[in-house]
Ligand SMILES: Nc1nc2c(ncn2[C@@H]2O[C@H](COP(=O)(O)OP(=O)(O)O[C@H]3O[C@H](CO)[C@@H](O)[C@H](O)[C@@H]3O)[C@@H](O)[C@H]2O)c(=O)[nH]1
């Protein structure tokens with residue numbers, strides 16, 4: 001499908017907040033499918049790119065997950081120490097270099113091969129964030145450090161090793177409700193046979 005960029009003209013941008021991440025309000029002139037120009041106002045949160053990874057140990061048939069506090073979840077009134085796949089911001093690194101670094105910092109696993117799967121927008125209605133998804137096979141011998149996150153960034157990360165079927169069942173029970181984690185656990189179920197071969 002052609003992507004008609006000429007149908008969109010940015011007519012103005014105002015920075016609403018410029019803290020950890022910039023929040024902007026845009027005015028855009030958008031030509032709709034009937035050919036009429038609409039002046040729209042849209043707010044966008046400029047999150048930088050990120051990466052996440054499924055760590056699967058085929059010998060023990062388990063996945064390596066992390067649990068940490070997420071303020072946004074807390075503010076919504078949900079249980080806020082949430083279970084996720086290891087993930088982090090690219091910080092200007094290549095996605096694979098970044099996910100190797102994050103996997104080590106958060107879980108203590110040194111990755112051998114990391115396979116790129118796909119990338120995904122996590123909230124395209126308002127947020128620029130794009131997340132690069134990876135998978136890697138790990139073995140108990142690859143755990144060369146404790147993980148737990150960086151002390152200087154006050155990361156307080158618990159490492160969990162959970163049988164794949166149990167982790168996947170936690171989607172249905174509502175214990176796992178982070179979208180990148182749900183996607184990667186479902187990818188693992190679909191590909192387990194190939195991963196163990
Ligand atoms: N000072 C300050 N530090 C912050 C702020 N927001 C985050 N940080 C710090 O920035 C670091 C980010 O850690 P990463 O491991 O690089 O990122 P992440 O938070 O795990 O992000 C991943 O998960 C998010 C939630 O699902 C995703 O939004 C993100 O794309 C990525 O996948 C953490 O040390 C965190 O405390 C802030 O507003 N102020």
Ligand SMILES: [Mg+2]
Pocket residue numbers: 086087088089102106
């Ligand atoms: Mg992280």
